[in-house]
Amino acid sequence: MLDIRFIRENPELVKEGARKKRIPVDIDRLLEVDEKRRKLLQESENLKAEKNTASQEIARLRGEEKTAAIAEMKSVAERIKSIDSELESILIEYNALMLQVPNPPDEDVPEGEDDQDNVELRRVGELPKFDFEPRDHVELGELLDIIDIPRGVKLAGARSYILKNEGVLLEYGILMYALKKMVELGFTPMIVPHLVKDIAMIGTAYFPGGEEQAYTCERDNLHLIGTAEVPVTSYHYDEILDEKSLPRYYCGISSCYRREAGTYGKDTKGLYRIHQFQKVEQVIICKADEKISAEKHEFITRNSENLVKDIGVPYRVVLVCSGDLGQPQKRKYDIECWMPSRGSYGETHSSSKFFDFQARRLKLRYRDSGGNVTYCHTLNNTFIASPRILISILECNQQRDGSVVVPEILRSYLGGIEVIEPKK
RNA sequence: GGAGGGCUAGUCUAAUUGGUAAGGCAGCGGACUUGAAAUCCGCCGCGGUUAAACGCUUCGGGGUUCGAGUCCCCGGCCCUCCGCCA
Known part of the structure; x- marks a missing residue:
């Protein structure tokens, strides 16, 4: 597996390596999926941060305030759930693609078929x-x-x-x-x-x-x-x-x-x-x-x-x-x-x-x-x-x-x- | 295969009977010292960030909940005993 950052920064080099090895892999699709993945991950993490601080707060609240906060967090928990399930399906594709990307050969490896x-x-x-x-x-x-x-x-x-x-x-x-x-x-x-x-x-x-x-x-x-x-x-x-x-x-x-x-x-x-x-x-x-x-x-x-x-x-x-x-x-x-x-x-x-x-x-x-x-x-x-x-x-x-x-x-x-x- | 017990960071060991992993040891860095030991200070799970923020992590996977090391379900591994066995 390659570092996704390396792939992101050197897409042409990675594509060229795959071509030399005669291994088909859709790098553009991978980059697309990676972008979605990072976006969802960020959204999810932000909401989780919100949830974590609110949870601490709730422990201290009493009465009506507490009830209201719990109700609000309930909806946050649902959003997290839905984002995470979307993220999960993206990750399946992301991981599958990542496992397919070949290691580019050394510069001086002769190009050939078999x-x-x-x-x-x-x-x-x-x-x-x-x-x-x-x-x-x-x-x-x-x-x-x-x-x-x-x-x-x-x-x-x-x-x-x-x-x-x-x-x-x-x-x-x-x-x-x-x-x-x-x-x-x-x-x-x-x-x-x-x-x-x-x-x-x-x-x-x-x-x-x-x-x-x-x-x-x-x-x-x-x-x-x-x-x-x-x-x-x-x-x-x-x-x-x-x-x-x-x-x-x-x-x-x-x-x-x-x-x-x-x-x-x-x-x-x-x-x-x-x-x-x-x-x-x-x-x-x-x-x-x-x-x-x-x-x-x-x-x-x-x-x-x-x-x-x-x-x-x-x-x-x-x-x-x-x-x-x-x-x-x-x-x-x-x-x-x-x-x-x-x-x-x-x-x-x-x-x-x-x-x-x-x-x-x-x-x-x-x-x-x-x-x-x-x-x-x-x-x-x-x-x-x-x-x-x-x-x-x-x-x-x-x-x-x-x-x-x-x-x-x-x-x-x-x-x-x-x-x-x-x-x- | 049957019965019972267990699994928390490198290791040991805690955590209001649900409130967000506390400490000891080992290790690393620094101070002090002629040097070392002792002592003191800092670091000491993973990811992330220039650095932060932040997220994740209590064998794994689900579930309940605003919130799970803790409650429920499924699975894994280890230990003890019994049975079978090269």
Whole structure:
């Protein structure tokens, strides 16, 4: 959410940002509604002021004077009621519009339609060369008996899978290694609720708009998280932090659940696009300082790059173009790891900078040394997401016989083995 | 699921049986001091304003009333006990 004052003072800039992001929103209507809102609010508050002083007075009055004053206040109370109900309906529209207004992207974000227009910033690592016909991760998974997709589908439908044997150890190994690194980097690890209330979904800007992508438990009015970003960023919902305690480095580990509605026929093979996966997510809450935000954005991006380097798969970093940005982000980098079966880099990480966009929705503030209350800035980035990263690991490290060399850093989690061998 | 108790600002704790949230502690700023402690003064829920004014705030939402922390209804959460349970 943006500051309404900012929108009022920079309507063209806000409209331009929405245009760049290809997000339709009626700013003129919003300004109109805002004006009505302020007018009604003022009327209402004036009458309430009148009511409050009169009420004090009434307590002191006696007899006829009292009766008269009460009668007069009765009509004031009715006017307040009618103005407030008008205000209420205006607020419904106002709030709905406010939640739609996108965060204008950074100046230097390239303009574009979709991920085709993302700009590559750097490539790291050498692509593997095979002197045999490489297998994809689905084949490898079967051969090694570490991935069972048919039975996952049998139990839970399309986009479901089962990890087995070294597949499980590999996934937990990566997650554990990632957690260990997070702690070393000063992040506070957190295990968070997977089911959250509306406020967390709205606060992190997944709602409104993303309802189709989330699993919802209607009976309990709770939603399964698509990422630990949601509960971790919402951790300090409606709190005022001490400036001295910033920045806060948090990392959440959780399963992630996504309906993947509207993606039928896309990435149907294998573990690339699935309903449930696990992730370690970095979240930073910092002061409202654009420079600090930018630094932290580079920081969390670099952290993930270093982890990918440790794992040893080639990757590239792209600057996401305006049309591929979501509503809340100022700027986003995707890290994409090499996936031989796709013949391309596939997105494994998403590093986002929001400024105070989420913080406003979450009422996440801090008090500075002068006593001023200000909305924080938030950022987040995937640290590692599995099993998607397994696609790269398995496919890049495969050998002629279908065996897969385990990245060195993960071997201790697999009982020290160096190679996962075909089972039969 | 059943029974009972509770929820007031960071925290603790009050509020004429309906009259518009009083205080203590912690914290922040200042004075005094060589420094600190003690003491004294100010600030110390949110919004709003250049600053005021003013509005809002007693778990949330309704209602009664000129006026609700207080009375009524619906819901939430916490604690204790019982039952069930990994």
